[in-house]
Amino acid sequence: MEPVIDVVNLSKAFGPKVVLSNVNLSVQEGESLAVMGGSGTGKTVLLRNIMGLLNPDTGYVSVEGKVVQKQDRAGLFEIRQKIGMCFQMAALFDSMSVEENVGFALKRHTPMTKAEITDRVDECLTMVGLKGCQRLRTSELSGGMKRRVGFARAIALKPKILLFDEPTTGLDPVMTDVIGRVILDLKHELGVTTITITHDLKSAFEIADRIALLFHGEIIACQPPAEFKVNPHPVIQQFLRGDAEGPFLSDPPPPKRSMNTVSHQVSVP
């Protein structure tokens, strides 16, 4: 079966700094993938390449068989319509109410009437456990509520794919669990394919069908939680223990070949 998201031989450097080096990842329909890794290892850069917000130096991403890097504006827009992105720290519009935030894309990108948008916003807020919060201002929300409003906004256009960038960072353990359950509910109710970037091992083990670990720009493991847990790789075992001692914090080795720093050079099939 063709994967919904296929990241193929993807490399990305910023100047001399190699962030992603020959990354390969395939996500199947309905699958939930967690991507973990230290701060600054390129997790957000990976998501931005999937969305076509950044171009890789080499390699490509295909979404439902369409190569993101080959698309013109209209093609890219079509692909992005299939993807709901939940940004790191929610990234809501501060000047708008919850209802305006969640309904924003519906108003802008669909011919839906005001009444239809009101109904859809209500439906999305109910799915994330925030029924009746339409009128609240962004400034009146707690961190956990903001994340959930971000989720409601991401599912408004009924995407087939949801990307979550650190949905639980900065939240207490109970709210972290609540958010994990909301992600699982969305997965089961909507049947969506998800990639979740997270630092939280507990939620990764709860929500993921497979866990990938990024280290020095490479995916060093991508496997079901039970297998990940017993993977003897010293970096994985240190990450699981949360120990300061070990290879996890080591500097990456120097690049094997001179990196081409000209961006937008893309080798696609």
Ligand SMILES: Nc1ncnc2c1ncn2[C@@H]1O[C@H](COP(=O)(O)OP(=O)(O)OP(=O)(O)O)[C@@H](O)[C@H]1O
């Ligand atoms: N547009 C950019 N221009 C230059 N460097 C960038 C750009 N975007 C990201 N980087 C660099 O790429 C590296 C990876 O960044 P990224 O945001 O993907 O990290 P991350 O794994 O998401 O970290 P965190 O867990 O802290 O969010 C960092 O060193 C960052 O400074």
Ligand SMILES: [Mg+2]
């Ligand atoms: Mg990040």
